[in-house]
Structures are given as structure tokens and as C-alpha cells.
Amino acid sequence: MSDDTVEAKALMERADSLVAGRGxxxxxxxxxxxxxxxxxxxxILGWLRTVSEAEDWRRFERLAGVAVHLRPDGLAPLLASVLxxxxxxxxxxxxxxxxxxxxxxxxxxxxxTLVRERKDTDGPFFTFCVKGIQALGEIGGAEAERFLxxxxxxxxxxxxxxxxxxxxxxxxxxxELGFDEDDMLGGA
Numbered sequence: 001m002s003d004d005t006v007e008a009k010a011l012m013e014r015a016d017s018l019v020a021g022r023g024x025x026x027x028x029x030x031x032x033x034x035x036x037x038x039x040x041x042x043x044i045l046g047w048l049r050t051v052s053e054a055e056d057w058r059r060f061e062r063l064a065g066v067a068v069h070l071r072p073d074g075l076a077p078l079l080a081s082v083l084x085x086x087x088x089x090x091x092x093x094x095x096x097x098x099x100x101x102x103x104x105x106x107x108x109x110x111x112x113t114l115v116r117e118r119k120d121t122d123g124p125f126f127t128f129c130v131k132g133i134q135a136l137g138e139i140g141g142a143e144a145e146r147f148l149x150x151x152x153x154x155x156x157x158x159x160x161x162x163x164x165x166x167x168x169x170x171x172x173x174x175x176e177l178g179f180d181e182d183d184m185l186g187g188a
Contacts, residue, residue, distance in 0.1 A: 025065025
């Protein structure tokens, strides 16, 4: 192993150790990592590729949490490709959140595919599907809006009512479609 490779690995290990065990990686945590390991700005995308190839998904998620706040070019396509391939052990919910936060159009297809696949099994609260619908709302754009509209205006029974309402809310058309919030939430 070359000295450069050893140094790069040591830097990645150091950056990862600053995040490990901290839970959610917010902006402040990402700034702490950059302050301790300034090279993270230029190397994080390469590190993410390396750990994804090694299928080290816990490390991938921690470093991706930092990367979301740094927004390196190429991050969104990498996250979308991992989400689309759905390797065993990857936290798809976190990837959906990250793609939404990045407003990444690359995320529309894998997110909408997951929502479509889980719509019949995610109930009764539909937490994953709602998260996906909200991420698509954050991403916006014609493709996301097309998917959200297809859910919102679907025939009753084609999609669970809570998902239809959430999609309509993301589009701002829930009143137009006649969704009654009290009925949807089980109120009187």
C-alpha cells in the first residue's frame, strides 16, 4: 500500500471516528469534522465510493451524512445509485432523506419506485412512504410532480388514502381534491 493510500485511509478513519456514535449528522457535526479533518472537503466523495464498493454501509451512511452538508459534485448520483440498487444493510430511509435534502432530481426514480413497492405493506402509518412523498415534494420538478399527481388523483383504492392526501399536500391541491383532514386523520 502506498504512503498516499495509507494517509487517505487514516484521514477517512479519523473523519469517520468523529461521526461514529453521534446519531444524526447535522450541520454542526459536519463542520466539526471539517475543522478536524479539512481534507474531508476534497476526499469525501472518493471515500464514499470506496466504502460503498466495500459494502461498509454503516460507514457509508455516516460519511454521507457529512457529505450532505458539504454538497460535493457527484454526491446525488452516488446516493441515488446506492438507493436504486438497495444493497442489504443500507438504510434506505436515510438515503431518501438525504436525496430530498439535496433536492436531487436523480432521486426521483428510486424514491418513487420504493414508494410504489411499499404502498401496500407500509401501513397503517405509512411512515416510509410518507417520507418518500415528502422527499419527492422537496425535490420538485416535472418528474416528481407527475408521480405525486398520479398518487394524489388516483382512484380510491389504487393508493391508500393517507398517501393520496400526503401527495396532494405536497402539490398544494388537497383542498381542490376535497381531502378532509379530519376524515383522513380519523377525527370527528
